[in-house]
Amino acid sequence: MNLSRLAVVALGAFAAAQPVAADPAPVGAPIGGPVGSSEAAARALLDRWLAAQNQGRYDDYAALYAPGFAGVKRVGKTVKAMNRAAWLKDRKAMFKAKLEVSARDVVIAPPAAGAATGVTLTFTQTWRSGRYGDVGPKRIVLDPTNRSIVSEELLTSRPLLTETACLQALHPGASLARKRTAADDGARAITGVAVTDLGGRWACQVDVLDSGTVEVAIGILRFGKRWDLAGRLDLTYDHAPAAAEGDESTGGQVAVAPIALHASVPTIVVTRELRADGPQYAKREVTTTIYRVDGSDLVELLSWDDGGSTGEADDVTRCELEVGAKRTAGWPALTLRCTATTVQWAAGDTEPTETTSATRYRWDGSRYSE
Known part of the structure; x- marks a missing residue:
C-alpha cells in the first residue's frame, strides 16, 4: 500500500517569518556577489x-x-x-x-x-x-x-534565547552536552531543544524520551534581569519502534510556530501528530491549536483535528486555515476549510470521494467561536 497518500495538516497557510537567528551565515562563506x-x-x-x-x-x-x-x-x-x-x-x-x-x-x-x-x-x-x-x-x-x-x-x-537557557528554564539542572535531564539518575534522554523568536518573547520547546513516552514541554520566555517563564504547556505521545518486521510502531511529533493574527498580541500555533504504522496500514491524528501569549499563561483560542488512516480503505481529512481581512478588536476572522477524501481499495473502487466543508470563526472577546 502506498502510504504517501496520507495527508496531514499543512502549516503553509499561516507560515510566519523565520526567527532572526534561525539561519546564521556559514563561517567564512562569501557574502553577496561580485564587487569592486x-x-x-x-x-x-x-x-x-x-x-x-x-x-x-x-x-x-x-x-x-x-x-x-x-x-x-x-x-x-x-x-x-x-x-x-x-x-x-x-x-x-x-x-x-x-x-x-x-x-x-x-x-x-x-x-x-x-x-x-x-x-x-x-x-x-x-x-x-x-x-x-x-x-x-x-x-x-x-x-x-x-x-x-x-x-x-x-x-x-x-x-536572544539560547538552547542552553531554554533547557535550563524548563528542566533545571539538565545537561545539553550529555542530553540528559537531572531527574531519574540520567535515564531521561533529551531528544530535542528548539527556540522560536516571537518578537518580545521566545517560545522554547524541549522533548524528553522516558520509557516509551516522549514528554514535550513548551514554554514562553521573556527577559528581564533573567529569563522568566511566562506560560507553559506539556504534551506527550507514545514512542515505540517496531520490535520486529511486521509489528506496529508508534510515534509522533510536536511543532511550534508563530502565527501573525494580532498586531500587538503574540500568538503561536502548536501541532501534535500521533502516528501508528503497521504492515498494511498507517494512521495519523493531528491536533492543531492556536494559543495567545497572555501574561504568564497560554490561552487557547482555537483547535481542530485532522489526519486519518490508509489501508484497505483510505479515509483522510486535511484542513487549512484562512485568515480574513475583517477584524474585531484587532483579531481577524478565520475560515477553516477541510477536505475529507475516501477511497475503498478493498472494494475495488479506486476513485476517490471528496467532501469539503468550511467553518467560519469570529472573535468573541476572549477566543474564536463559530
Missing part, C-alpha cells in the same frame, strides 16, 4: 572577523583592530565606550568560552567624500555564548585600506 576591490576587501575582512570568533582564534581577531580603534559595547540598556586595549581585554575574556557569531543583511557603504576612513559595514549580528545571546544591528567602520577596523558599535540589542 574595496568592497571585496571589506567582505574578506568580515569573513575573517566571523571565522576568528567562531573558531576561537583570539590572536587573529585582535589583529583585525587598528591602533586607534574606538568601540561601543551595548548589552541591553548598558552602553560603554572603549578604546582598543579595553575592547580587546573585554573580548579576550569572552574567547574563553565557545562563541557563535553570524552576520546577515550585510550592507557595504563607501566613505563620505573627504572622510579619513574606509567603507562602513552594517549588518544584523547574532551572538551566542553559553546561556547568553543577543541580536541587533551592528556597524563596523574600516580604515582607508579596508583591512582593519577603526570603529565598531552594536547599535541596539535584545536578548
